[in-house]
Amino acid sequence: MKTLLSAVAAALVAGLMSTAAFAGNLILYTSQPNEDAQATVDAFMAANPGVEVEWVREGTTKIMAKLMAEIEAGNPVADVLLIADTVTMQRLKEAGHLMPYKSAEAAAYDASLYDADGAYYSTKMITTGIIYNSSAPMKPAGWQDLAKPEAKGLVTMPSPLTSGAALIHAQTLAGVDGLGWDYYKALAENGATAAGGNGGVLKAVATGEKVYGMVVDFMAIREKAKGAPVEFVFPAEGVSAVTEPVGILKTAKNPEPAKKFVDFLLSEEGQKVAVKMGYIPARNGVALPEGFPARETIKVLPVDAAAAAKNAEADLKTFSGIFGTN
């Protein structure tokens, strides 16, 4: 009994100490999968000893909700955001939540990939294409194939209510002639489901619960390399792309380490970390990871960022209306 109590007391003290020690770290909110987020943070901490990083991972939409709730409560915790898409960043910038920071690394980037005032910088290219199980009877080549009867009830996709990339993807396809929201309606009628994030899609297709899915490129290509029975195609009509921008919050309690973090992500070293994880780097002159076609062969569909930002709420509602409320 006594030993039990003293053990509990020790646990309590340890808990208190560690909670207290947690102040003063750089806090990162990100939508990267856990392993990638950890690897990014580890690489940064190795390059900048003395900076401790705490990070939180959720789908972009959810992480934003969390952040907005904190701002509402007057206690935004995050210093740095690393989320899926520039549209969300643009909205944050317009609401005055971002700190402008001119990084010297920006010179190596295409001007379209960062905000002129330095509020946010794209760090990589993430396209959304089609993943299918290796034993699938039909090999899809374009988006329309997913609405064919052969794929009835076998298609899944991430929900824009969770994933930022999925929202941009839906907004991109909705703006393409010959696809549009009608395409999504056709998918829904074909029994396609939309739920959760990209990870769930990958799992469902790899495990054979579903046969076809829309998913971000790196996940599928990386999992295939690990031996999972999946294939990835860049559809003929083109792919949507998000650029995973990083930005510093105006309310950041640790602005200096935050700037270091941005510089690191944009540096050649940081970009190589991303390539190693299987992402297309945003920085010029860095080679694409294994398993990807050459950069110029990937057709990226255009999206009007300003319109996308303005219509995000309405498009979410449209999507929910087609696929139910998730």
Added chain:
Amino acid sequence: MPNTDEIACSRRGASRAPAEGPDAEGRSGFKMLERPLRVLSKARRFQWLRLLLGGETADGAGRDGEAVPAKLPKALTRTLRGFEPPPMPYAAADDLPERKTRRRGAGRRFPFSLRGGQRGGGEPAWLMLFVFCAVFLLSALPLIRLGWAGFGGLVEGEAARVLFEPATFAALRNTLITATGGMLISLMLGAFFAFAMALTDIRGKLALSFAFMLPMMIPPQVTALAWVEMSGPSSPLLKALGLAPPLGSPQPLYSFSGIALLLGVQHAPLVFLAVKAGLAGAPRDGVEAARLAGASPWRVFRDIVLPLSFPGLIAGAAIAFVSGIGNFGIPAILGIPASIETLPTLIFSRLASFGTATFGEIAVLSSLIAVVSAAGLLLQQRALSGRDYRLIGLFGANAAFALGRLRLAAEALLWALLAVVLVAPLLALVASSLVPAYGVPLNFQTMSLHAYGEILFRQSVTLTALRNSLFLASAAAVGLLVVTVPTGYLLVRRRGALANLLAILIEVPYALPGIVLAVAFILIFAAPLPVIGLSLYGTIWIILAAYFSSFLAVSLKPVMSAFLQMDPALEEAARLAGAGFLRRTRDVLLPLIAPAAGASVILVFLIAANELTVSALLWSAGTQTLGVAIFNLDDSGSSDLASALSVLVVLMVIALMAALEFIAKYLPEDVLPWRN
């Protein structure tokens, strides 16, 4: 001095009707203490988690040897009793005018008063004040705040809009379907196990009970993950056996029946406990008489046992239903991929996807859950009201039915059931934590410990979550004792309207779904606190506060049992010898309740360490709990990591339960749910 022998006998009166004079063996009252007060603890052995600690109203004064009307109290979750409360420990002598020590069930009603001075058992007035304030802050305040927000929603017309949304209707419908289905499955499983354990002579009851309680202790999202890994086209287990369904077959668990099945498995132990507690009060001599008169075992079961287990069944059904309504982990993992939203997952996704402009909306939705839960509990009360389950005679239908040659078959069936609902999913969980990538068949060549390495040595989130969960669980477990020890003491020593009110207040937060409580705490702490100007929202303290409120009832239960078993004579003697309240507490009360307090700490720790529903809404950077970490890993597509972490959590649960089992001999009889 009163005759201790007389006291001793009177305390055993219930099991010997009618009582006859001093104990033939001349046992002293102190000796009696070493023996657990079986009658009382039987009487109080009910649904161990959601008991309502309001004792019977003090109008059934019992005399030796007479059964006392076991009025079904307002307590919505009490099970069958037929017991006789012990009489007053002392003849009401006039020589000690301030002595108003009352035992539970004792004669008259003594309303509380907060007047100072040495009242009642001689506890100082500040004690009552402290207990009342603590309970008010932990229980009443969140509910009032939620009710206020809900009411505000009504006034602004927000409520009407939310309530008539198709999404709300769908979620309400789904919640009712899955909770009802889960309830039926829980009833079948739980009642079957309870009847087998309580009435037959099967072997290995302790091991069976222990294993059967496990699903309740394992976090629901882990259960869901394990089952998902067990079934479906990619199940490593089924693949290894060559039984995997063909490609493209939907995961069968992503459906209403899947959610209901898992809710059923998760909450079957609750039914099991309720029914078993009811059967403990079944009259053994009645069963024996019927058997001697030549009734067949089936007839005895049908005519005697079944009718008497009815209250336990109803209580168990109500608890399973309410738990199903509030469950978040299972519908989150199984329902979201199938687009089946229940009320808790709807609240979660609203909060997660549309930001905080919808606090009013969320308050309305959680009020809706609260109303549905309350309706379920009221139905239970209706079903039990107007019946009288008073019993006399010997209790405990211990092994009333000898199975003979059927025994081996029955044991095999029970273990086979456990293998399906517990062992197979856990094996699948282990298997899926060992696969190198999705969809790869598991064998000795492909097996990899990558997931364990990742979560143990690379993922900082695991360590953060582990640290937070350990801190939260131990702080809640130990901190709650500060509240529950005085509360238990007061509730046992005093009776009256105020005590009953306290008991109900303590119970409500636990009976409400965790998600409702979490919303109430967000509403309280979202705005900066007055005076200090700090906002607790987004810190670990808001989770701790919610845990305090949520687990108050869990922490109180073992402590209360210990106080119920304590002879007031001990404290009385110390008092007559001139010991003050604090001195008596230190030298008499605390040593006697220490084992129960230890059990209380472990129970709360066990439940809090695995909690998801409350922390799912309240976590923030650096304050993730284990439950959140598992859920989030699965959400980001790393279900191998989620499985690995779940395996470690399950091991922790089993270790803690084993620790409880280890100290069982020092505990009051009805503290550990799997022992009898």
